[in-house]
Amino acid sequence: MKTQDLVLLLASDTVPVEPHAALRRFALALAGGLVGSVLLLFSLLRIRADLAEALFQPLFWLKIGFVLSLLAVSLFAAVRLSRPGSVVTRLRGLMVTPVLLMWGLALVALWLAAPAQRTALFFGETWRYCPVLIAILSVPAFAAILWAMKGLAPTRPRRAGFTAGLLAGALAALVYSLHCPEAGIPFISFWYLLGMLIPASVGAWLGERLLRW
Numbered sequence: 001m002k003t004q005d006l007v008l009l010l011a012s013d014t015v016p017v018e019p020h021a022a023l024r025r026f027a028l029a030l031a032g033g034l035v036g037s038v039l040l041l042f043s044l045l046r047i048r049a050d051l052a053e054a055l056f057q058p059l060f061w062l063k064i065g066f067v068l069s070l071l072a073v074s075l076f077a078a079v080r081l082s083r084p085g086s087v088v089t090r091l092r093g094l095m096v097t098p099v100l101l102m103w104g105l106a107l108v109a110l111w112l113a114a115p116a117q118r119t120a121l122f123f124g125e126t127w128r129y130c131p132v133l134i135a136i137l138s139v140p141a142f143a144a145i146l147w148a149m150k151g152l153a154p155t156r157p158r159r160a161g162f163t164a165g166l167l168a169g170a171l172a173a174l175v176y177s178l179h180c181p182e183a184g185i186p187f188i189s190f191w192y193l194l195g196m197l198i199p200a201s202v203g204a205w206l207g208e209r210l211l212r213w
Helices: 003-012 021-044 058-081 091-112 115-123 130-137 139-150 157-176 185-210
Strands: none
Touching (some): 021 139, 021 157, 058 091, 058 139, 058 157, 115 185, 130 185
16 A cells, blocks of 8 residues: 555544534543542541631631642643643742742741751641642542553653642642641641652652553
8 A cells, every 4th residue: 555545544534523522521620539539638637616717817728829839730731741742841930939929938938937946847647648638539430541641642641740730739748737737837838749749759650651652
């Protein structure tokens, strides 16, 4: 068979892709992952008793804002990395920016605090299990996001897997915020981030195995 005949044969079997198919696939994955994470939260933990009062505290919303910024950036990156040929040169900078801003605020908070208070600001009361709980809550979203990516066309599987894990971790951290009593900026900037990086690291490893064509 001639090359031109082969190209015509392959082209004749194509079907048009629905508009915004990738966005709808990710929306479905995030909705399912959110429901799964919330169900896990109610199964393993509970909503903090003083949540109504926490809603009026600026530090609570700073925590939510930090998590949401990482969620938004990782979602944007995940959608881009699911499409072959997308420009991704600036994604690393977009992901690092919220972290650097939060670390800057954490350093200011530690510098302004009395020396005797700095250890408590950094470790809080839940540092031993906070990252692990975020990682556990990320499992439903992680599976759903990998499903969404698998049905598309990622050409950088390791980076795509890392981004999928980070997105799942950010969604889980958002859900975990409904339970977590911690509000210190140094605590959030390190232990919450560590909890999100656990599924991200697993995603980088799984990406090579699950997302490769």
